[in-house]
Amino acid sequence: MSLSRHTLLVFTGRLIVLVVILLGAELGVRYGLLSQLFFSSPSQIADAFRIQLAQGTLLSNIGITVFETLLGLVVGSLAGIAVGLVLPQMRTLSRVIEPFLMVLNGIPVIVIAPLFILWLGLGLLSKIGVSVYIVFFAMFIPVYTASLRLEHTLVDALRVMGANRWQIFWKVVVPSSMPSVYTGLKIGSGLALIGAVIGEFVASRSGLGHMILYASGTLDTPTLYLGIIALAVFAGILSLTIDAMGPLLVRWRFFDEK
């Protein structure tokens, strides 16, 4: 009873905050308290939304950024999982290339993006490239660390039962990396979007990043806010989707029974 009252209070509080922000922006801009150059009222943003929707530009820009992000997330994650799992199996090779990977990971993605534009052009491919690049490390590092710190007793137990390296890899190494894959997906999903938008910021002809940058350059403040809101909504949906994948990837962490 008290829990539901508490929850109700929290939701009411959130609703109040939202209404205050929207109402404050609407009235502030309408009565000249907030400069139209820096702020837009919700009604102005709604107008921009209607216009862009009618022109078809909003949906195509959203679609492009969503496509780049999802492809970056999928390809980067798969590559990160594969390298993170296989590399620890080859001790010498892993020790040779580990410092190179760590240095690459340390380079800010914003300075890597121009390289991808140079290599892959102004189109979607370069944005996907940037996205893959940062997602790869977000996935590789937790998976790699987990496979290095594998529970040794489990491996010994399987070896005593006669398991070969292949069986140990599939029955112990891969499943025990799943919590790290889940972590990697959580971090990587946010970074995938950042990678795509950074790519669009550096040089592009379409996408939400391009729309925001163009709106900023032409002092079209409502469209700028519209782009940010669209990105925020997509980021929220993506994050909720990844959270919902937890019980699929690491069911044993969520339930008592298979």
Next chain:
Amino acid sequence: MLEFRNVSFNFAGRRNGVEVLHDVSFACRADEIVAVIGPSGCGKSTLLSLANGLRKPSAGKVILDGKPVDGPSRLIGMLFQQSTLLPWRSVVENVELGLEIRGEPKDSRRDKAVTLMRQYGLSGFERKYPHALSGGMQKRAALAQTLAMGPEVLLLDEPFAALDAQTRVVIENDVVKICRAGKRSMVLVTHDIAEAISMADRVVVLTRRPATVKETFEIPFSRDAKSVADVPGMPEFTTYFRRIWDALDISVTGMDNAA
């Protein structure tokens, strides 16, 4: 019969490495339970890793039924101190794991696992994950997993150390019964003198590192006991406890010296 024949083991290291075991010899016949007891860190667990095939002796041989042990064997099963159940598999999937590794078809290995689980009081927990089981039930599941492969020799590396006292006696008793019923050999590594006397036909006492066999005690009465819980109440128990304690030569004056 499992036999340690003049077994020595060095951990590889600078120059000659560290000698852990030195010229250890003893045998464990079929239908016999041998407990190995020794000071902490003396190499008891290393001894088992030579028998289960994960390590090779630096000198000497471990021999099973006349053939040297050369790598893991389906005739040798092991129960570890820590839980070795895979947390992402249900209990029944864990119990059938050894058979799965061996390539047994799904239906027949599942049948065997379910049957074993029924025998060991794990019915109804087939679909549970290991973390949902008590420590004692996890041990039973691990035991069922080992026995599913039908080993002739059971190696136990202090498997009951983490259990509470009551659960422990019940499982010790089960293990002894299972071992006797199947005419299996069992080598139990422990640091618990009472456990060694209660379960074993013979207690091998090792020295400090490099460990070698210091003394062997035949325990003629443990086999006659109805339950391992009855052994500590038997008149001979105290005598053997004292003799083994003396052989272990544990210094209990450490605190005084430190002060």
